[in-house]
Every structure is written in structure tokens, then in C-alpha cells.
Amino acid sequence: MSPDEILAELRARRARDLPTHGGRTLAYVYDSGLAQADEIAREAVAMYASTNGLDPTAFPSLLSMEADLIAFARSILHAGDEVVGTVTSGGTESILLAVQTARDAAGVERPAMVVPSTIHAAFAKAAHYFGVELAAVPVGPGHRADVAAMTEAIDRLGDRVVLVAASTPSYAHGVIDPIEELAAVTRERGLRLHVDACIGGWVLPWVPDAPPWDFAVPGVTSMSVDLHKYAYTPKGVSLLLHATPQLRRPQFFAYADWPGYTMLNSTMQSTKSGGPLAAAWAVVRHIGADGYRDLVARTVAGTRELAEGVAAIDHLHLVEQPETSLVVIGTDDAVDVFTISDLMLDRGWFVQPQMRFGDEPANLHLTMSAATAPSVPEFLDALASAVKEAAAAGPVRIDPLLAEAAATLDPDTLDDEAFDGLLALAGLAGEGGVAVPERLGPVNALVDVAPPRVREALMIAFLDRLSR
Numbered sequence: 001m002s003p004d005e006i007l008a009e010l011r012a013r014r015a016r017d018l019p020t021h022g023g024r025t026l027a028y029v030y031d032s033g034l035a036q037a038d039e040i041a042r043e044a045v046a047m048y049a050s051t052n053g054l055d056p057t058a059f060p061s062l063l064s065m066e067a068d069l070i071a072f073a074r075s076i077l078h079a080g081d082e083v084v085g086t087v088t089s090g091g092t093e094s095i096l097l098a099v100q101t102a103r104d105a106a107g108v109e110r111p112a113m114v115v116p117s118t119i120h121a122a123f124a125k126a127a128h129y130f131g132v133e134l135a136a137v138p139v140g141p142g143h144r145a146d147v148a149a150m151t152e153a154i155d156r157l158g159d160r161v162v163l164v165a166a167s168t169p170s171y172a173h174g175v176i177d178p179i180e181e182l183a184a185v186t187r188e189r190g191l192r193l194h195v196d197a198c199i200g201g202w203v204l205p206w207v208p209d210a211p212p213w214d215f216a217v218p219g220v221t222s223m224s225v226d227l228h229k230y231a232y233t234p235k236g237v238s239l240l241l242h243a244t245p246q247l248r249r250p251q252f253f254a255y256a257d258w259p260g261y262t263m264l265n266s267t268m269q270s271t272k273s274g275g276p277l278a279a280a281w282a283v284v285r286h287i288g289a290d291g292y293r294d295l296v297a298r299t300v301a302g303t304r305e306l307a308e309g310v311a312a313i314d315h316l317h318l319v320e321q322p323e324t325s326l327v328v329i330g331t332d333d334a335v336d337v338f339t340i341s342d343l344m345l346d347r348g349w350f351v352q353p354q355m356r357f358g359d360e361p362a363n364l365h366l367t368m369s370a371a372t373a374p375s376v377p378e379f380l381d382a383l384a385s386a387v388k389e390a391a392a393a394g395p396v397r398i399d400p401l402l403a404e405a406a407a408t409l410d411p412d413t414l415d416d417e418a419f420d421g422l423l424a425l426a427g428l429a430g431e432g433g434v435a436v437p438e439r440l441g442p443v444n445a446l447v448d449v450a451p452p453r454v455r456e457a458l459m460i461a462f463l464d465r466l467s468r
């Protein structure tokens with residue numbers, strides 16, 4: 001195929017995705033609205049795409065750009081001279097490494113970590129990968145970490161605790177956990193405290209009234225900060241910071257006992273493209289601290305405007321007052337969030353439904369980018385009209401027998417054929433396997449009534465078939 005044909009095909013395939021720019025996709029993507037920042041990012045990715053971070057002596061450019069990014073991060077996160085950092089491929093990798101490092105440093109049998117129940121699922125993944133028990137403690141009022149309950153869990157688990165973690169803010173509710181109070185507890189006990197600032201780490205430094213949450217708080221031992229979120233860099237860049245080189249040491253992996261080169265890695269990847277790192281370096285240099293201050297001011301103002309508008313729409317309420325750039329919307333019984341989300345897509349906006357959790361009903365999660373801020377009135381018009389239409393249609397009705405079956409299923413007893421049947425029942429049957437239906441509302445509403453274990457099993461069966 002000719003380059004022109006190939007590029008045309010790539011463009012055609014991209015056209016079926018959610019848009020990454022324009023501010024109408026309120027999950028997964030982050031848009032600064034700064035065309036020049038995007039342009040230099042693309043050039044930097046292209047220039048460095050084939051470089052390999054596997055060997056920093058072969059590609060010293062990568063080591064120097066990593067050092068520059070960490071230096072910038074230190075300057076905005078109240079980090080002293082001792083703080084060290086590593087560029088990783090994303091928030092999940094930063095968290096996986098923080099957990100692995102804490103586990104290996106402690107070297108105890110049956111390691112455990114104590115976290116609020118709102119902690120990001122990446123910690124559950126780390127627990128699963130590294131054999132660390134996830135002691136998830138129910139949150140207190142305002143969906144914030146319950147320090148007394150977490151302290152109790154810490155003391156109950158005793159020497160088994162290798163890590164305590166909390167979020168600034170949490171992804172699901174967008175609220176900031178009480179880091180100072182938690183740090184007082186972990187400091188007294190000589191425990192590591194990880195602050196998951198994946199989504200807030202490039203916002204809070206420029207929020208004037210934010211409570212202390214970063215390395216300014218004595219006792220914070222590590223922190224994850226994603227650049228591919230609010231630093232507005234292309235995907236594939238996060239920072240993992242440790243308070244001292246000693247705390248970081250178990251993160252590094254070396255292996256000399258094989259016939260090839262001596263393996264020496266700071267992250268989970270070995271061969272890794274320098275593209276995302278170079279792009280992050282370029283974008284952070286281009287926007288700079290003043291630029292980010294301005295982007296955050298616009299994003300936070302837009303978030304407030306959006307929150308006020310949501311509270312004024314019939315059938316809707318805010319689940320929490322937004323503290324940064326995340327808005328979580330609940331509904332009354334006259335409408336359901338899955339239908340609203342479909343109807344918003346009809347109107348050109350993507351909003352993310354979050355399924356029920358414990359006693360809490362499903363809700364809608366909005367991630368504000370700077371590029372969305374100017375269109376908040378337009379968004380609110382679309383939302384009001386979507387809610388009106390959803391109220392007229394009424395919430396998705398689920399056959400009570402089906403709901404009952406979903407709620408009582410034991411996924412361990414199901415074979416492949418049973419999963420095929422369930423996926424078909426859920427409306428996900430397609431040509432020779434599964435397909436994503438035009439409207440996800442009815443599927444989501446059904447999956448929502450299934451308990452987490454059933455939901456997980458169903459989703460894995462779905463992905464398995466989707467990717468065969």
C-alpha cells in the first residue's frame with residue numbers, strides 16, 4: 001500500500017474512536033486546548049519513537065530529560081534534595097512499582113497494605129500481581145479516608161503492613177484524603193505512606209486553597225503523578241517519586257546470571273520508547289509553571305460552573321462538592337445514568353458511568369480538561385435535554401428474574417458455554433462471538449445489578465471473546 005492509502009486508512013479508523021481533542025470527551029483523555037503544545041508533542045514523539053530507554057548510557061538524552069522532569073516535579077511538590085524519581089509508562093506502573101518496592105523492602109510473610117476503599121483499582125491489581133493483601137477500609141463522611149478506621153486496620157495487621165496509601169484526589173469521587181492525619185499515623189509507626197496523586201498531582205500545586213498533601217507533609221514516602229493526565233502530555237508518562245534513594249532502591253532490578261547483557265531496569269518495562277518521555281519533556285517545558293497555573297485556574301473555574309449548573313438540573317445532584325477537576329453526578333429514581341450517558345453521546349459528549357458500589361447507586365463521572373471549560377454552558381444545555389429525554393423514557397427496566405439471577409450467580413461454577421449464554425442475555429452477542437452494541441445503556445444497567453465478582457467474570461469473558 002502507498003503511504004497515502006495507509007494514512008487514509010489510519011484516519012478512517014481513528015474517525016470511529018472518541019475524539020481526543022475539542023473537550024467533548026470527559027474521560028480517558030485530557031486536552032489543554034493549546035495547539036502548539038500538541039504540535040511539539042507530536043514532533044517529539046516522532047523524533048524519539050525509536051530510542052530505547054533500556055540503556056541510559058546508550059541514550060543519555062533520555063536520562064537527562066528524565067532528570068529535568070523530576071527536577072520540575074520536585075519544584076512544584078515541595079520536595080527536598082533527597083527526593084528521587086522515575087518516569088514510568090503510566091499511573092498503574094507507578095503504583096505497581098510503589099507496591100512492589102514497599103513489599104520487597106519489608107520482606108515480611110503475608111504482606112498487606114492498608115488503603116481507603118476509594119483507592120484506585122491499580123492497587124488491587126498490584127495486590128493481585130505481587131501477593132500483597134489489600135486491606136480496603138470503608139471511607140468516612142465525604143468519601144474521605146477514615147483515619148481512625150485505617151489506624152485500627154494498621155494496628156490489627158501489625159508487622160504485616162508494608163504500605164499505607166491514599167489519594168489526592170480519589171478518582172471515583174474527586175475528594176482529597178486527609179494526608180496530614182494519615183502521615184502522623186504512619187510516621188509514628190515507621191510505615192511507608194504513598195500518595196496517589198495520579199490525577200491531582202499536576203493540578204493541586206496550582207490550587208491556592210488545597211490542604212497540605214505532597215512532600216510538604218513529613219511522612220509521605222512516595223507519590224505517583226501522571227503527566228499524561230493534567231500535564232497534558234501524550235499517553236505513556238507518569239512519575240513515581242520516593243522521599244529518599246534508600247526508599248526507592250528495591251524498585252531497581254538487575255540480572256547478570258544469563259548469557260546476554262546485564263539486565264538493569266528502573267521500571268517494569270525493559271525496552272521502552274523514548275517517545276513519550278521526550279514529548280512530556282517538550283510539553284512541560286513549553287507550558288511551564290505559569291502556563292499550568294493558568295490552565296488549572298480555567299479548569300477549576302469551569303468545574304465550579306459545571307457543578308453549579310448540574311445542581312440546578314431536575315433529577316440531578318452532586319455526589320460531592322468538587323475539590324479539583326472531577327465532578328460526580330447522582331440521579332433520583334426517575335432517570336438512570338446509563339440512559340443519560342447514551343443520550344449525551346447522541347449529543348456529542350462522552351460522560352463516564354460508574355457502577356453501583358456498596359450502598360451507593362451508579363453515578364456519572366466527569367473529568368474536566370482546560371479545553372472543556374469554555375463549552376460548559378453548551379455541555380449543561382446538552383445535559384439538561386438528555387435528562388429530560390431520559391425522564392420521559394423512564395429508567396431501564398430489568399426483568400426481575402434476570403436481576404435475581406445476576407445477583408445470585410456464582411461465577412466459579414460457570415463454564416465457557418454458560419458465559420456465552422450470559423453475554424447473549426446481556427445484549428452483547430455478535431457475529432461469531434461478541435459485539436459492542438450501539439447503545440450501552442441496557443447492557444450497563446444489567447451489569448450494574450450484578451455483584452462485583454460476577455461483573456468482573458462477565459467483563460473478562462467479554463474481553464476474551466472480543467479479542468480472540
Ligand SMILES: *Cc1c(COP(=O)(O)O)cnc(C)c1O
Pocket residue numbers: 090091092093095120122167169170171196197198199226238
Ligand atoms: C488514572 C489514575 C490511576 C491509574 O493511572 P493509569 O495512567 O490509568 O494507569 C491511578 N490513580 C488515580 C487516582 C488515577 O486517576
